[in-house]
Amino acid sequence: MARVTVSVLKDKKKRKEKISMLTAYDYSLAGMVDEAGIDMILVGDSLGNVVLGYDNTLAVTMDDMIHHSKTVVRASKNAMVVGDMPFLSYHISKKEAVRNAGRFVQEAGCQAVKLEGGSERVDTVKAILDAQIPVMGHIGLTPQSVHQFGGFKVQGKDLETAKKLVEDARALDQAGVYCIVLECVPSELARRVTEEISVPTIGIGAGPYCDGQVLVINDMLGMFKGFIPKFVRKFANLEPLIMEALKSYKAEVEAGTFPAEEHCFTIKEEVLDRLY
Ligand code: KIV
Numbered sequence: 001m002a003r004v005t006v007s008v009l010k011d012k013k014k015r016k017e018k019i020s021m022l023t024a025y026d027y028s029l030a031g032m033v034d035e036a037g038i039d040m041i042l043v044g045d046s047l048g049n050v051v052l053g054y055d056n057t058l059a060v061t062m063d064d065m066i067h068h069s070k071t072v073v074r075a076s077k078n079a080m081v082v083g084d085m086p087f088l089s090y091h092i093s094k095k096e097a098v099r100n101a102g103r104f105v106q107e108a109g110c111q112a113v114k115l116e117g118g119s120e121r122v123d124t125v126k127a128i129l130d131a132q133i134p135v136m137g138h139i140g141l142t143p144q145s146v147h148q149f150g151g152f153k154v155q156g157k158d159l160e161t162a163k164k165l166v167e168d169a170r171a172l173d174q175a176g177v178y179c180i181v182l183e184c185v186p187s188e189l190a191r192r193v194t195e196e197i198s199v200p201t202i203g204i205g206a207g208p209y210c211d212g213q214v215l216v217i218n219d220m221l222g223m224f225k226g227f228i229p230k231f232v233r234k235f236a237n238l239e240p241l242i243m244e245a246l247k248s249y250k251a252e253v254e255a256g257t258f259p260a261e262e263h264c265f266t267i268k269e270e271v272l273d274r275l276y
Contacts, residue, residue, distance in 0.1 A: 019212025030075035050218040069108035083110040094127040116142035118168020137172035141184035182206040205231030
């Protein structure tokens, strides 16, 4: 099976088939996400929160992202792998944005990049598209703007911000993005945007009417002990299982019951006899 492409995703929207996306950052989980048939793997800058232990995504660097993106690409065969452009990697100039987007493709082997922002990012999006790199938009609650928003808050609840969201979606659609993440916006507003634009919308905290959904993998597997947003469903609760396994390991090591015979290698008596 070949990797999911931009046209596969556009056809899915036309046929009203839902699109699945999950984040992944490492070889083991990315391999499982791919094997499960998820359409897209986002190497999100949420790496900063769930892997690197920062309070937000602002400290994540291009080198962090390339390191993890390489791993995810190596682990996957079928999903489209999307590299998330971190803070300051596309804000300074179009030239730097193209260079950094190019690193995701050339060094890491990603098939697309994602960047945050609406109308104000149109020129940057066009410059990256000009380098033949597919771009995913991201509007609504854009975590790299946390200080500007004054916290992680639902966006588009009043007329002014709802209008801005629709305008941003239209602008990105016209600029040529291949899909748009809508994060933390009211469901009915996400429905309007989804009906209005030509490319798929991928929701996270944006209700059921988007063309697809994305979640942070550590949240949906119940592996993250930090703050879990209202829109997350834990499809598994692995944290207690992992804790139980870790405690059993410690107890067995301390009791001397691990390793048992089946975990050990043997040596012939005669070799031992001649050792010294
Ligand atoms: O970094 C990330 O995981 C994201 C998703 C929440 C869309 O941007």
